[in-house]
Structures are given as structure tokens and as C-alpha cells.
Amino acid sequence: xxxxxxxxxxxxxxxxxxxxxxxxxxxxxxxxxxxxxxxxxxxxxxxxxxxxxxxxxxxxxxxxxxxxxxxxxxxxxxxxxxxxxxxxxxxxxxxxxxxxxxxxxxxxxxxxxxxxxxxxxxxxxxxxxxxxxxxxxxxxxxxxxxxxxxxxxxxxxxxxxxxxxxxxxxxxxxxxxxxxxxxxxxxxxxxxxxxxxxxxxxxxxxxxxxxxxxxxxxxxxxxxxxxxxxxxxxxxxx
Numbered sequence: 001x002x003x004x005x006x007x008x009x010x011x012x013x014x015x016x017x018x019x020x021x022x023x024x025x026x027x028x029x030x031x032x033x034x035x036x037x038x039x040x041x042x043x044x045x046x047x048x049x050x051x052x053x054x055x056x057x058x059x060x061x062x063x064x065x066x067x068x069x070x071x072x073x074x075x076x077x078x079x080x081x082x083x084x085x086x087x088x089x090x091x092x093x094x095x096x097x098x099x100x101x102x103x104x105x106x107x108x109x110x111x112x113x114x115x116x117x118x119x120x121x122x123x124x125x126x127x128x129x130x131x132x133x134x135x136x137x138x139x140x141x142x143x144x145x146x147x148x149x150x151x152x153x154x155x156x157x158x159x160x161x162x163x164x165x166x167x168x169x170x171x172x173x174x175x176x177x178x179x180x181x182x183x184x185x186x187x188x189x190x191x192x193x194x195x196x197x198x199x200x201x202x203x204x205x206x207x208x209x210x211x212x213x214x215x216x217x218x219x220x221x222x223x224x225x226x227x228x229x230x231x232x233x234x235x236x237x238x
Contacts, residue, residue: 030195097141183205
């Protein structure tokens, strides 16, 4: 089933009087359960594409479809609801709130969805245990290593059990060992049925995906299946 579909997408920005074309007629589809790496040099349009796939921004021209529905002209409140329920985000800079504990950071997306406090607390603790941080749930980000902070970010991305995980350079600020652990965690989530979209410049990170989309100058250059997609592990713990 096609989950995300870009149709002849253009994105143009104005910098003063200068027009910058970030995306130029981009089009491709992502099916449910894909693990896709999006690669390209600096300035290729990767970040712009990530924002469109995550419903954080809309194209200047063209359509973005999510589960068959055109999201291009939806209002911000509706888009926020879609992001909160369907998409989990993991960023290079973690984006944790420094005054909150690991558990409170993971609870935050559930708070915005109106989930009761006890349920939020229980699920956050379970997710932190899952990513190997059950002994660090009351620590604030400043008390955690980079790898631990990114694990908190992954747990937070899973808080509302989204169908899609969008990871933007999730290993960019990590040492190689911590980065590999995060990639293995994303691969496991994919085996459980999550759609993983990994934006990266690192070929070693992209190797975890089973499909690589290369963009350059805002255009699709290559769309390559790099390895056989593995079956969904329906018995894996959530």
C-alpha cells in the first residue's frame, strides 16, 4: 500500500529578491513498511523534502498524498493532528526540552494528544526501557550522553505509536558505536512494521535501508533497491 506519494513537487523560496528552487518536479512513492534512505549533497533539497514528507511544510506546486489523501491544502491544526498521530520525528540535534526528565520528554507527545497522565507515565517508562534507558528515566538531557539523548528522542518518536518514523541525520552528532546502535534500533522498528525514512549523507547509515533515493539540485537522480525487504515481525514487542 502506498503510504506517501509526491507528485511533481516543486518548492521555491524567496531570499530577498532572489528566488531559490529547492525542489524541482520531484515525484516518488513510499509504501507502508518501507525503509528508505534519502541521500544527496549539501543543498540538494534533502531538508526541504524531509519537511514535506513530515507534513511540516507544503509544496509551492504539486501534491503530497498521505494514505491516499491530499494533505497539500489542509490547515495547520489538521496537519498538527496528523503529525501527532501518524509521524514520529528523530532529529540530529535531539530537540529534547532541557528542563524535563527523559520520561517527561517522552510523555510530551502523549500530553498533546490528551492521553491521561497515568497512561502517559506507564507508556513512557516502557518505551525508555525498550531503548535501554530504564535506569535513566529521571535524568535530564544534560545528564545523558549523546547516544542516550538520541535514544530518548527515539522513544519520544514512538510515544503515540506512529506508522512512520522520519529520522533526519539521527547519527550525525554521535560516535560510531552510538550511531550504529540507533540504526539497529530503527532497523528493528522497521521489521516490526514501521515505515522508516532516513535522511542521511552517510553511506554506512544508508546501508541499513533497503531502498535509497538520491536527489541532487532538487531533482530525483536515482531510486535504487539496495537489498531485499525483510518481513514484518508481528511478534516483536511494541
